[in-house]
Amino acid sequence: MTSDSLTSLAAEILACRRCPRLVEWREEAAANPPARFAGEEYWARPLPGFGNPKARVMVVGLAPAAHGGNRTGRLFTGDRSGDFLFASLHRTGFANRATSLAINDGLALTDLYLTAVVRCAPPGNRPLPRERAGCLPYLVRELDLLTNVRVVVALGSFAWDGAIRTMRDLGYRTAPRPAFGHLAESRIGPFVLVGSYHPSQQNTFTGRLTPPMLDAVMDRARELADLDRQRAPPRPKKPLGLVWLRLADAPPGGAGAASAGSLVDLDQCLATKPAQDQPDGLVADPWEGSSNILDPEDDRGVVKNVLPYSLLLR
Ligand code: SF4
Numbered sequence: 001m002t003s004d005s006l007t008s009l010a011a012e013i014l015a016c017r018r019c020p021r022l023v024e025w026r027e028e029a030a031a032n033p034p035a036r037f038a039g040e041e042y043w044a045r046p047l048p049g050f051g052n053p054k055a056r057v058m059v060v061g062l063a064p065a066a067h068g069g070n071r072t073g074r075l076f077t078g079d080r081s082g083d084f085l086f087a088s089l090h091r092t093g094f095a096n097r098a099t100s101l102a103i104n105d106g107l108a109l110t111d112l113y114l115t116a117v118v119r120c121a122p123p124g125n126r127p128l129p130r131e132r133a134g135c136l137p138y139l140v141r142e143l144d145l146l147t148n149v150r151v152v153v154a155l156g157s158f159a160w161d162g163a164i165r166t167m168r169d170l171g172y173r174t175a176p177r178p179a180f181g182h183l184a185e186s187r188i189g190p191f192v193l194v195g196s197y198h199p200s201q202q203n204t205f206t207g208r209l210t211p212p213m214l215d216a217v218m219d220r221a222r223e224l225a226d227l228d229r230q231r232a233p234p235r236p237k238k239p240l241g242l243v244w245l246r247l248a249d250a251p252p253g254g255a256g257a258a259s260a261g262s263l264v265d266l267d268q269c270l271a272t273k274p275a276q277d278q279p280d281g282l283v284a285d286p287w288e289g290s291s292n293i294l295d296p297e298d299d300r301g302v303v304k305n306v307l308p309y310s311l312l313l314r
Contacts (some may be wrong), residue, residue: 005145010048013119013138019131021118029066029121043073049115049142050074055110056225057094057151062198063118063127070121073103075114084199085115085297092218111225112188113146115139117162138160139167151221152191153178156198163193182209183217192224
């Protein structure tokens, strides 16, 4: 079922033409390749993620390269960033090959799924904010479908930011926003987000990112995934949260009037609960105990069940 859903998501991504600038750029790169790729048939379409659907580790990049993934049809395949990344994935036991040259090269990923925030090659490797916003729902759905993922490795600050937005859109509390850094770690809901400098030539040629540095990130990801397998309960498909509401302030008819399926404005819920009666924040994260609260700035919840003085949300 998971594979089928990932398959249908991939089909949607492959057909996407939502960003006119990026559609033009991916096709322009195919029409005018550099001399070393002259005569090759380019993919020139968006790229879905790939790897093991049961993976516990997800690696998120920025976007395909115009003459890398946009040429070969697979992320990080056929470019220098991919050479650097897959050599590390092979050394750390996540890939059966140290190279990623073509879509039919026999590469297989173990316990790892590789994806990107933006699915089409952007000019100068810089997507616009509206392009990132337009593409992000694909990553949200992808992470939602990859139910075994516990560790998300973000390659670069753009991917770090995209991963945080993805987890926020899945309903997990992301405030205060963790700062990006190489080997930075942050627990968000059931995930551990791990930062790495991006394996771009700009970083690898200058020594800002070395092979041992990237290996350290992937080794840490494996360590975290193994720890989580021992300790964490299975990840529910969606986060559940409790929002507390005084019956007197509930809609006419009491809290029961807020029936399953209705939308609740968390700002209102926060406002209606007397401070002295509030629990230690609103319970929103069954994995982290009761210390986290849903972010009232941008969250609304859908009522799943109605309990005295509380609404069970999902
Ligand atoms: S970047 Fe994403 S949203 Fe934009 S056209 Fe490509 S697949 Fe569609």
